[in-house]
Amino acid sequence: MRMKSKYKIFVVLLLTGMTIFAQAPDMSFYIEEYNRTNSTIFQMLDILQAVRDEKLTGIGSFYHDALKVYITRYPNFQHNHEREAIEEAARIILRGLAAEKYTEAAPQVWTLVQYFDIIHPQNEGLIMYEAYVTMGQIGGKEFAHYIAIHLQEFNNSATPDLHTKAEIQRVVPGAVNALEALREPVGVKPVFYASIGWYDADIKAIASQAFPNIVDDPGEIIDEVIRDPFNGPSVKLTAWQEMLRTKASAASKAKVAATALEISYTFIAPSRESQSVLRTMRMSAIDTIRLMGVADDSVYAFIERTYREAFDTPNTDFEIITLIVRTLSTVKTDEAVDLLTEFLRGLHSRRQSGPWGIVERDIMQIVIPALAATGTKSRLSIQLLTVISRSSLYTGAEQIWARNALSALTSN
Secondary structure (H helix, E strand, O other), X not given: OOHHHHHHHHHHHHHOOOOOOOOOOOOHHHHHHHOOOOXXXXXXXXXXXXXXXXXXXXXXXXXXXXXXXXXXXXXXXXXXXXXXXXXXXXXXXXXXHHHHXXXXXXXXXXXXXXXXXXXXXXXXXXXXXXXXXXXXXXXXXXXXXXXXXXXXHHHOOOOOOHXXXXXXXXXXXXXXXXXXXXXXXXXXXXXXXXXXXXXXXXXXXXXXXXXXXXXXXXXHHHHHHHHOOOOOHXXXXXXXXXXXXXXXXXXXXXXXXXXXXXXXXXXXXXXXXXXXXXXXXXXXXXXHHHHHOOOOOOHHHHXXXXXXXXXXXXXXXXXXXXXXXXXXXXXXXXXXXXXXXXXXXXXXXXXXXXOOOHHHHHHHHHHHHHHHHOOOOOHHHHHHHHHHHHOOOOOHHHHHHHHHHHHXXXXX
C-alpha cells in the first residue's frame, strides 16, 4: 500500500471517531517480582520506584493490582523501621492511580484512607491527605459522602493540642480538594464550614477558594445554612456572601436573597454587633434583588418594613432609604410601584399635616423620579403626582419634580 493511501486511511479513522489504541506496556516482569509471596515492603517499594521512574502511561491496572496486593500484605508490615517504606509505597501507588484517573480503584483507595487515618497514633496525615486527593482525581463519587462526613468531623474537632491540630490541618486540604474535584452537593456544607472554621488562615483560604467550584448552584443548601437557627449572624452573612460568588443563576441568587432578607428580621440578634451584621446582610440582599429581580413576593413586606424603620428612627437612615427606592424603581413590578406610591403618599400626608422638614423633602426628591422611572400607568400614582404638581403646599421646585415625573409617565 502506498504511503499516500495509508495517510488517507489514518485521516478517515480520525474523522469517523475511531480510536487508534497504543499497545499497553508489558508489565509482566514487574508484576511477577512485585507479587512474590516472600517480597518485603522494601522490595515492593523498589519495583514501584522503578515503574514510577519509567514514566509509563496506560498502566492504571498495574497500580490497581499493586494496591490490592499492598492492602493484603499491609498487616504484615508494621515494624517501625518499615514505616518510611510503607508510606512511600502507598504514595507512589496513589499518585500513579491519580495520574491514570483509574476510577475502578476507588474502593481500595478508601481502604488506604482508613489504614492511614490520623486516629491511629502511627499516622501523621501525609498519606491520608494523598488518598483523599487521589479519590478526587480518580472520580470516586460514591465516596464523596464519607469524605464529607470526615471533613465535618474535623470541623467539629477544634483542639488546643498542637500536635493533633497539626495532623488535622494536614489532612483537611486533601478532603477539601477531593470534594472540590468530585463536585457532589454533599460537599457544599462541610467545605463552607471549613472556610469559616477553627483552622489557620491558610487552611480556611483553601476551603474558601474551593467552595464555588463544588456545584454551580448551591442555592438550596445555602438557604438551609441561612435559615439554620443554630447559625449566628456572622455565619449567615458569610453563607450569603459565598452564594454571591457562585455560578448560580440570577433567579437562584434572587431566591436566596429573599431568604437572607427575611432572616435578617426574624432572627433575634443578641447584641448591637449582631444587629449590625444582620443589617449588612439585609442591605446586600436588597441590592441583589435590585440587580437580579424578585423571586418571592414575600420580599415586598420586608422591603416596606425596612423603609419604615429607616424613616422612623431619630436619625433617618438615608442610605437604606435610597437603596430601597432604587431597588423598587429598578424591578418595576406592580407591587414595587404600589410601594413607591405609598411612600410618596405618606410624604404628601406629612406635608399636609406635619411633621415636614429637610429629611422628608430629600426623600421626596428621590421617590418622585424613581416612580417616574418605572413607567407606571397607575391612576393612583398619576393622580397623586398631579395633586403635588399643583398644590400651593409645595415650593416651585417641588412642583417641578412632580410635573417632570408626570411628563415622563404620560408622554408615551
